[in-house]
Amino acid sequence: MTSGAGISAMLNTYTPYCAKNFRPLIFQAFTHNMALKHIFGETPAIKMLDFLIDHLGYDYSKTEIAEHAGIGWTTINRHWRILEEWNLVIPTRKIGRAMLYKLNEESQIVAQLLKFDEVASVYMSERTSEQELRVTAAMHEPVPAAAHSVA
Secondary structure (H helix, E strand, O other): OOOHHHHHHHHHHHOOHHHHOOHHHHHHHHOOOOHHHHHHOOOHHHHHHHHHHHOOOOOEEHHHHHHHHOOOHHHHHHHHHHHHHOOOEEEEEEEOOEEEEEEOOOOHHHHHHHHHHHHHHHHHHHHHHHHHHHHHHHHOOOOOHHHHOOO
16 A cells, blocks of 8 residues: 555656646545544544554554554553453564564454444545546536636
Protein backbone atom coordinates (compact mmCIF):
# COMPACT_ATOMS: atom_id res chain seq x y z
CA MET A 1 0.00 0.00 0.00
CA THR A 2 1.29 3.42 -0.88
CA SER A 3 1.69 5.88 1.97
CA GLY A 4 -0.32 9.08 2.09
CA ALA A 5 2.82 11.23 1.89
CA GLY A 6 4.00 9.31 -1.17
CA ILE A 7 0.66 9.75 -2.91
CA SER A 8 0.62 13.46 -2.12
CA ALA A 9 4.14 13.92 -3.51
CA MET A 10 3.23 11.92 -6.61
CA LEU A 11 0.13 14.06 -7.20
CA ASN A 12 2.09 17.28 -6.72
CA THR A 13 4.64 16.18 -9.27
CA TYR A 14 2.54 14.54 -11.95
CA THR A 15 -0.87 16.22 -11.98
CA PRO A 16 -1.67 19.34 -13.94
CA TYR A 17 -2.79 22.40 -12.01
CA CYS A 18 -6.54 21.92 -12.58
CA ALA A 19 -6.41 18.33 -11.27
CA LYS A 20 -4.63 19.43 -8.07
CA ASN A 21 -7.85 21.07 -6.93
CA PHE A 22 -9.38 17.60 -6.71
CA ARG A 23 -6.49 15.95 -4.84
CA PRO A 24 -8.57 15.25 -1.70
CA LEU A 25 -10.90 13.02 -3.72
CA ILE A 26 -8.03 11.21 -5.39
CA PHE A 27 -6.28 10.79 -2.03
CA GLN A 28 -9.45 9.29 -0.49
CA ALA A 29 -9.57 6.69 -3.25
CA PHE A 30 -6.06 5.51 -2.37
CA THR A 31 -6.73 5.46 1.37
CA HIS A 32 -10.24 4.01 1.55
CA ASN A 33 -9.02 1.09 3.68
CA MET A 34 -8.76 3.42 6.69
CA ALA A 35 -12.47 3.10 7.47
CA LEU A 36 -12.06 2.72 11.23
CA LYS A 37 -10.06 5.93 11.54
CA HIS A 38 -12.44 7.80 9.26
CA ILE A 39 -15.51 6.84 11.28
CA PHE A 40 -14.23 6.65 14.87
CA GLY A 41 -11.44 9.21 14.77
CA GLU A 42 -7.73 8.86 15.18
CA THR A 43 -7.44 7.60 18.72
CA PRO A 44 -4.33 5.53 19.48
CA ALA A 45 -6.30 2.27 19.81
CA ILE A 46 -8.10 2.86 16.50
CA LYS A 47 -4.82 3.73 14.76
CA MET A 48 -3.23 0.50 16.02
CA LEU A 49 -6.24 -1.63 15.08
CA ASP A 50 -6.49 0.01 11.67
CA PHE A 51 -2.83 -0.70 10.95
CA LEU A 52 -3.16 -4.33 12.06
CA ILE A 53 -6.35 -4.81 10.02
CA ASP A 54 -4.65 -3.40 6.93
CA HIS A 55 -1.76 -5.82 7.51
CA LEU A 56 -3.80 -8.84 8.56
CA GLY A 57 -1.79 -12.01 9.11
CA TYR A 58 1.54 -10.25 9.62
CA ASP A 59 3.23 -9.77 12.96
CA TYR A 60 5.01 -6.65 14.16
CA SER A 61 6.83 -5.41 17.22
CA LYS A 62 5.18 -2.68 19.26
CA THR A 63 7.85 -0.29 17.98
CA GLU A 64 6.92 -1.07 14.36
CA ILE A 65 3.21 -0.76 15.10
CA ALA A 66 3.77 2.60 16.79
CA GLU A 67 5.86 3.86 13.87
CA HIS A 68 3.44 2.73 11.15
CA ALA A 69 0.33 3.80 13.07
CA GLY A 70 1.81 7.25 13.65
CA ILE A 71 1.83 7.17 17.44
CA GLY A 72 4.59 7.43 20.02
CA TRP A 73 6.15 4.63 22.03
CA THR A 74 4.76 5.96 25.32
CA THR A 75 1.27 6.16 23.83
CA ILE A 76 1.32 2.60 22.50
CA ASN A 77 2.39 1.31 25.90
CA ARG A 78 -0.46 3.17 27.60
CA HIS A 79 -3.08 1.67 25.25
CA TRP A 80 -1.61 -1.74 24.43
CA ARG A 81 -2.83 -3.39 27.64
CA ILE A 82 -6.46 -2.84 26.60
CA LEU A 83 -5.89 -4.59 23.27
CA GLU A 84 -4.35 -7.55 25.10
CA GLU A 85 -7.06 -7.66 27.79
CA TRP A 86 -9.76 -7.81 25.12
CA ASN A 87 -7.77 -10.51 23.31
CA LEU A 88 -7.60 -8.40 20.15
CA VAL A 89 -3.86 -8.94 19.70
CA ILE A 90 -1.74 -11.98 20.43
CA PRO A 91 2.00 -12.51 20.71
CA THR A 92 3.39 -14.60 17.86
CA ARG A 93 7.16 -14.90 18.37
CA LYS A 94 10.18 -13.23 19.83
CA ILE A 95 13.08 -11.86 17.79
CA GLY A 96 15.96 -10.86 20.03
CA ARG A 97 14.38 -8.81 22.81
CA ALA A 98 11.38 -7.77 20.72
CA MET A 99 8.06 -9.59 21.03
CA LEU A 100 6.00 -9.59 17.83
CA TYR A 101 2.20 -9.36 17.78
CA LYS A 102 -0.61 -9.69 15.30
CA LEU A 103 -4.36 -9.27 15.25
CA ASN A 104 -6.09 -12.25 16.88
CA GLU A 105 -8.14 -13.57 13.97
CA GLU A 106 -9.75 -16.22 16.22
CA SER A 107 -11.38 -13.56 18.40
CA GLN A 108 -15.11 -13.01 17.74
CA ILE A 109 -14.62 -9.29 18.35
CA VAL A 110 -11.85 -9.14 15.74
CA ALA A 111 -14.01 -11.13 13.31
CA GLN A 112 -16.78 -8.53 13.70
CA LEU A 113 -14.28 -5.66 13.35
CA LEU A 114 -13.01 -7.20 10.10
CA LYS A 115 -16.55 -7.53 8.73
CA PHE A 116 -17.34 -3.96 9.76
CA ASP A 117 -14.12 -2.64 8.20
CA GLU A 118 -14.88 -4.45 4.95
CA VAL A 119 -18.42 -3.08 4.71
CA ALA A 120 -17.30 0.43 5.72
CA SER A 121 -14.45 0.35 3.19
CA VAL A 122 -16.83 -0.62 0.38
CA TYR A 123 -19.21 2.14 1.42
CA MET A 124 -16.41 4.72 1.51
CA SER A 125 -15.14 3.55 -1.87
CA GLU A 126 -18.60 3.84 -3.44
CA ARG A 127 -19.09 7.26 -1.87
CA THR A 128 -15.72 8.43 -3.17
CA SER A 129 -16.58 7.15 -6.65
CA GLU A 130 -19.86 9.07 -6.57
CA GLN A 131 -18.02 12.24 -5.51
CA GLU A 132 -15.48 11.78 -8.30
CA LEU A 133 -18.29 11.40 -10.84
CA ARG A 134 -19.89 14.64 -9.63
CA VAL A 135 -16.54 16.46 -9.83
CA THR A 136 -15.89 15.10 -13.33
CA ALA A 137 -19.36 16.15 -14.46
CA ALA A 138 -18.84 19.62 -12.97
CA MET A 139 -15.53 19.96 -14.82
CA HIS A 140 -17.30 19.38 -18.14
CA GLU A 141 -20.15 21.85 -17.55
CA PRO A 142 -19.90 25.01 -19.65
CA VAL A 143 -18.78 28.12 -17.80
CA PRO A 144 -21.46 30.86 -17.84
CA ALA A 145 -20.58 33.88 -20.02
CA ALA A 146 -20.73 36.21 -16.99
CA ALA A 147 -17.82 34.29 -15.43
CA HIS A 148 -15.60 35.28 -18.36
CA SER A 149 -16.11 39.03 -18.02
CA VAL A 150 -13.48 41.07 -16.22
CA ALA A 151 -14.67 43.89 -13.94
